[in-house]
Amino acid sequence: MKFHFAHNNFNVINLEKSLAFYKEALGLVEVKRKVAPDGSFVLVFLSDGSSVHQLELTWLRDWGKASYNLGDNEIHLAFTVSAMEEAHALHKKMGCICYENEKMGIYFISDPDGYWLEIIPARD
Structure with a gap:
């Protein structure tokens, strides 16, 4: 028996805002969507176009709270990037960098719901 990663899930308050963020910040694009027949939820799967792992964004109609308690x-999720300086400049311009560890050469960005995403330089 062998298990393989499929996806991670983040619940989001504003689906369109989150989709725009993930596209601009990380280049993730929608590859699949499931809408509940009664409209109670929407699942959107995002892909980087090269790995099989996906990010599932879940919007719940009846959540009724302003945000999720992330404890x-x-x-966090981590992403490698081949152009670290360019990525850092983009994220700085977007105002989404929430933590930097210059000694380790990494930083974190925060999405519209407060989830942290680690940015790591690609290693050859």
Whole structure:
């Protein structure tokens, strides 16, 4: 028996805002969408176009709260990038950098719902 990563899920408050963020910040694009027949939820799967792993964004109609409680937010997704300086400049311009560790050569960005995304330089 062998298991393979499929996707991670983030619940979001404003689906369109989140989709725009992930496209601009990380180049992720929608590859699949499932809408509940009663409209109670929408699932959108995002892809980087090269790996099989996807990010699932879930919008819940009846959530009714202004935000999700992410606790200490000690979990995150990590992305490698071949052009670290260019990525950093983009994220700085977007105002989404929430933590930098210059010694390690990494930084984190925060999405519209407060989820942290680690940016790591690609290694040859």
